[in-house]
Amino acid sequence: MMPTDSLKVRVLEAARNSPSPTRRQVTRRSVLVLVASWAITLCIFWALGGVRPTHRPLALIAGTAASALGIALLVAWGAWGRGRSMVGRPRPVLAFVIALAPIALLATKLAWSARFPDGLAEWPTRAGFKCLGVCLSTGILPLVAAVYARRFSDPMHPVLSGAALGAAAGAFAAFLVDLWCPVAYLPHLLLGHVLPLVLLTVVGAVLGRFVLRVRPAPGG
Amino acid sequence: MERYACGDDAAFERLYDAVAPRLFSYLLRQTRDRGRAEDLLQQTLLHMHKARGTFLPGAEVMPWAFAIARRLLVDHVRKDRRDRMIAAAEMIVAAGLVSSAGVAADDLVHARQVERRVQEVLLALPDTQRVAFELVKQDGLSHAEAAQVLGTTVAAIKQRTHRAYTALRVAVGAPSGREDES
Numbered sequence: 197m198m199p200t201d202s203l204k205v206r207v208l209e210a211a212r213n214s215p216s217p218t219r220r221q222v223t224r225r226s227v228l229v230l231v232a233s234w235a236i237t238l239c240i241f242w243a244l245g246g247v248r249p250t251h252r253p254l255a256l257i258a259g260t261a262a263s264a265l266g267i268a269l270l271v272a273w274g275a276w277g278r279g280r281s282m283v284g285r286p287r288p289v290l291a292f293v294i295a296l297a298p299i300a301l302l303a304t305k306l307a308w309s310a311r312f313p314d315g316l317a318e319w320p321t322r323a324g325f326k327c328l329g330v331c332l333s334t335g336i337l338p339l340v341a342a343v344y345a346r347r348f349s350d351p352m353h354p355v356l357s358g359a360a361l362g363a364a365a366g367a368f369a370a371f372l373v374d375l376w377c378p379v380a381y382l383p384h385l386l387l388g389h390v391l392p393l394v395l396l397t398v399v400g401a402v403l404g405r406f407v408l409r410v411r412p413a414p415g416g
Numbered sequence: 417m418e419r420y421a422c423g424d425d426a427a428f429e430r431l432y433d434a435v436a437p438r439l440f441s442y443l444l445r446q447t448r449d450r451g452r453a454e455d456l457l458q459q460t461l462l463h464m465h466k467a468r469g470t471f472l473p474g475a476e477v478m479p480w481a482f483a484i485a486r487r488l489l490v491d492h493v494r495k496d497r498r499d500r501m502i503a504a505a506e507m508i509v510a511a512g513l514v515s516s517a518g519v520a521a522d523d524l525v526h527a528r529q530v531e532r533r534v535q536e537v538l539l540a541l542p543d544t545q546r547v548a549f550e551l552v553k554q555d556g557l558s559h560a561e562a563a564q565v566l567g568t569t570v571a572a573i574k575q576r577t578h579r580a581y582t583a584l585r586v587a588v589g590a591p592s593g594r595e596d597e598s
Contacts, residue, residue, distance in 0.1 A: 204432060211462065218422060282475045283480055283567065352483055
């Protein structure tokens with residue numbers, strides 16, 4: 197069964213009348229958007245105080261920060277990469293990436309901090325709301341930029357893909373907050389470091405539902 | 417597609433010739449409406465045109481094209497709240513179920529009964545099994561391509577098509593045997 201010749205004429209004409217960006221143009225635009233979002237995010241982070249070693253040993257800062265960065269890079273690779281397939285990563289991989297981010301970040305933070313005296317001590321004056329704010333402030337812009345760069349591109353799992361991008365943005369934000377915050381008390385970590393990551397994952401899922409999903413091209 | 421993604425506009429016509437017939441066959445079978453199938457095909461191809469810059473070097477085109485078409489189709493069906501219809505007769509021929517059942521070509525009454533029965537069985541199948549069966553048996557996708565379109569593993573596709581095939585065989589009273597032999 198073949199489509200009519202008139203359809204072919206219509207499709208080719210519609211494509212001619214609405215030029216689309218080439219791979220090079222798309223790549224350039226995506227890099228620009230992502231770099232700009234990260235530049236602004238780093239400015240925000242710096243304005244909020246930037247890196248604050250406080251009384252922490254350098255080994256503790258380096259250990260937790262390196263772990264958080266490694267996890268963030270791994271999650272970003274899983275969320276942003278498509279595994280050489282235009283239909284994206286399979287659902288189980290995306291689900292794994294989403295689950296990995298908060299669990300791995302919390303576990304490594306606790307494990308590193310436990311190796312130092314009073315590393316897990318309670319800080320009564322720091323419930324975690326400031327960290328929550330810093331994490332959301334530094335995570336939202338990269339998430340929006342990533343979703344924008346990938347808009348209308350996911351024909352399979354837009355919600356999961358958006359959630360994975362949210363988890364990646366949240367993981368990078370957690371890395372920045374780790375440089376900022378000396379507290380490793382569990383309730384504080386749950387409220388200030390893990391909750392924002394979960395919130396960003398939810399925001400990513402919502403954005404994915406509306407922005408990442410394939411929809412008919414204008415004029416199509 | 418690779419040339420088109422890099423900016424060779426003339427390659428779009430070749431892309432159209434390569435993917436449009438298979439996509440149209442799929443969409444027509446799902447909608448049973450030529451006009452609607454052409455509309456969805458146009459939307460699919462224009463989406464591919466718009467998204468050419470995102471095409472990954474070395475990626476396969478057909479799973480992507482089918483995934484887009486399938487997504488647009490699902491949205492279309494949801495929006496209009498219409499049931500999708502299955503062309504059972506084509507499936508009988510494509511899957512070789514008629515000959516396996518020993519139904520004579522001129523026995524129209526029997527053929528219609530079989531067709532109706534197959535249609536009932538197909539509609540009763542879980543969506544996962546039915547869609548996997550259609551993609552592999554009717555649209556000619558490999559198990560790997562169908563797995564990409566449906567976002568699952570090759571083993572799952574083989575299992576789904578096998579179960580669908582078994583259900584259809586039982587429904588038409590065909591003898592059991594290897595799927596590939598029919």
